[in-house]
Amino acid sequence: MATEYRQECRREYRGEYGRGHEQGFGRATGTGHALPAVLRAPFEPRSWREFGYVLLSLPVSVLLFTWSVTMVSLGAGLLVTFIGVPVLAAALAGCRGFGALERARARGLLRLDVAAPEPLRIRQPGALTWMGAVLKSGASWRNMLYTLVQFPWAVFSFSVAVSFWSLGWTLLTYPLWFWVFPMYVGQSGLQLYGDGHHSIYLDNPFEIALAGLAGLLFTLTTPWLVRALTTVDGLLVRGLLGPSLLSVRVVELESDRGIVVDTAAADLRRIERDLHDGAQARLVSLAMGLGLAKEKLLEDPDSAAAMVEEAHGEVKLALQELRDLARGIHPAVLTDRGLDAALSSVASRCTVPVKVDVDLPTRPAPAIEGIAYFTVSELLQNISKHSRARSASVDVWRSENRLLIQVRDDGRGGADVSHGSGLAGLAGRLDAVDGVLVVDSPVGGPTRVIAELPWRTSV
Structure with missing residues (x-):
């Protein structure tokens, strides 16, 4: 009830x-x-x-x-x-x-x-x-x-x-x-x-x-x-x-708080899983390899050198995985250079050509900036995986006290928030901060997704 x-x-x-x-x-x-x-x-x-x-x-x-x-x-x-x-x-x-x-x-x-x-x-x-x-x-x-x-x-x-x-x-x-x-x-x-x-x-x-x-x-x-x-x-x-509007707002905030807590818990589980299955496993293997190389250092220097070389490659892979994991938590380019540079970096990794246009007079609050970044990142991932598009575009601008994001592609369409997809989770995250996600994706395309966030400036 x-x-x-x-x-x-x-x-x-x-x-x-x-x-x-x-x-x-x-x-x-x-x-x-x-x-x-x-x-x-x-x-x-x-x-x-x-x-x-x-x-x-x-x-x-x-x-x-x-x-x-x-x-x-x-x-x-x-x-x-x-x-x-x-x-x-x-x-x-x-x-x-x-x-x-x-x-x-x-x-x-x-x-x-x-x-x-x-x-x-x-x-x-x-x-x-x-x-x-x-x-x-x-x-x-x-x-x-x-x-x-x-x-x-x-x-x-x-x-x-x-x-x-x-x-x-x-x-x-x-x-x-x-x-x-x-x-x-x-x-x-x-x-x-x-x-x-x-x-x-x-x-x-x-x-x-x-x-x-x-x-x-x-x-x-x-x-x-x-x-x-x-x-x-x-x-x-x-x-x-x-x-009453007040009671509705209280219920809205209670529900949003639950979504935020669930999202944070899911993110923590994802980070723990990525560390356990990725960098941690690779570092354990690296430690074992270095231990074997240490034992063979005097008996078989050539084999030990080969094992150290292999361990060096493992270290590079582990560092890359840690960088990817850190980027998934909060990318350094977003903190240093803002949404324009961060979204351009995300667009460069998309499998289809993406045109990025960010028109913001100032930078929003870090929390809103981070949500905007991950919203565009997830939408571009959906385009890469499911859309079969040939091109896409990302537009970000401010309208009064709202931050607006529009992501378009010329793919096959058919995206629907109500079917429990990743878009549904994204809509829930936006809703938790008084945001709105609108999806216009007829079968056959094109697809247009508009995300709206409250504009808050940095303190």
């Missing part, structure tokens, strides 16, 4: 909620609809779902408003005694329950998926602990505020929506049933105005046709009006019944 809540909060903070929400009536051409969006609007399921949401909002809001006002007033009045505390806690707990029902109603009728607020922090079981957690929770008070604010808005939206909807369909269908008035009511048509001296009826063909046209106008515009009303409802649900 904690993992799911964390993922929902991360999506909320990144502004990704509502992707499943339908995109409105006015879709572009090519959707396969014969009628324009404005003519389809009164008959589309979404319009009726939203109208149903507005209709249900009135009785629901009356129930919620009555509960909140009654229970909170009773609890506040009894605070002079201990009884008021559990009553107030029960009032807030009920508001949290109503908030869950409202999120479900918005999800079912408005297709608005809002994450649940942060759970209660109950450190140990017990009635007093639970009451304290409910009273201290900001989400509880936001849910209670929703029950108070939603009531007047529900009355307004219900009145407007029902008035426009009923007026539109009444006038639109009037040419079909206007005959009811002269036959059964005893008047020539629908009365628009009347007093003791003058009356106006819709009773001639022109007026009947004009009423039908007015009804058509109301019918076509009412769904859009209802959509505007439910948009406000969505803002209320998201703002008061969902997680």
Whole structure:
């Protein structure tokens, strides 16, 4: 449950909620609809779902408003005694329950998926602990505020929506049933105005046709009006019944901290493995070879010299492996000369020609500089191994308070962050420092990867 809540909060903070929400009536051409969006609007399921949401909002809001006002007033009045505390806690707990029902109603009728607020922090079981957690929770008070604010808005939206909807369909269908008035009511048509001296009826063909046209106008515009009303409802649900920005940010930072810890541990294991399997094994072999050469130095000087020569070659290989390992931890050229020279060095080792363009007014903080370097290094490694490209390019520049990196190649494409590849790990590392990784790689290419990092200058 904690993992799911964390993922929902991360999506909320990144502004990704509502992707499943339908995109409105006015879709572009090519959707396969014969009628324009404005003519389809009164008959589309979404319009009726939203109208149903507005209709249900009135009785629901009356129930919620009555509960909140009654229970909170009773609890506040009894605070002079201990009884008021559990009553107030029960009032807030009920508001949290109503908030869950409202999120479900918005999800079912408005297709608005809002994450649940942060759970209660109950450190140990017990009635007093639970009451304290409910009273201290900001989400509880936001849910209670929703029950108070939603009531007047529900009355307004219900009145407007029902008035426009009923007026539109009444006038639109009037040419079909206007005959009811002269036959059964005893008047020539629908009365628009009347007093003791003058009356106006819709009773001639022109007026009947004009009423039908007015009804058509109301019918076509009412769904859009209802959509505007439910948009406000969505803002209320998201703002008061969902997680707060602060709690979402806390969850985001907790998750990022876990990613940073896991990444650091993985890097340490990689360094240990490279040392054990590479330089350490080579140095052990070197020590054994030098020991044998020492034993044969007096008996067979030629063999000892050959073994020393072989050991000398092993020393060179061990030094090269240690240099490669140090470069993998943090390259000296990056520290000494910055991103331009470091990325040019990485590009020179790529199996395809790479054009590097670094346009930075100053150097960023060493941590950001290091992340940028390893991001480009890993992307170029992917190009060498998987892309089958003939050329690639790396562009680095600053835009306001962000450091932007773009890596492009003309390879076969098909790269996808969601398939658990190295790109997924890279995206997680960037996300841990408030960065973003965007991959545009259609099958057949070309591939463009954009990495965005926060700009921080050296202290």
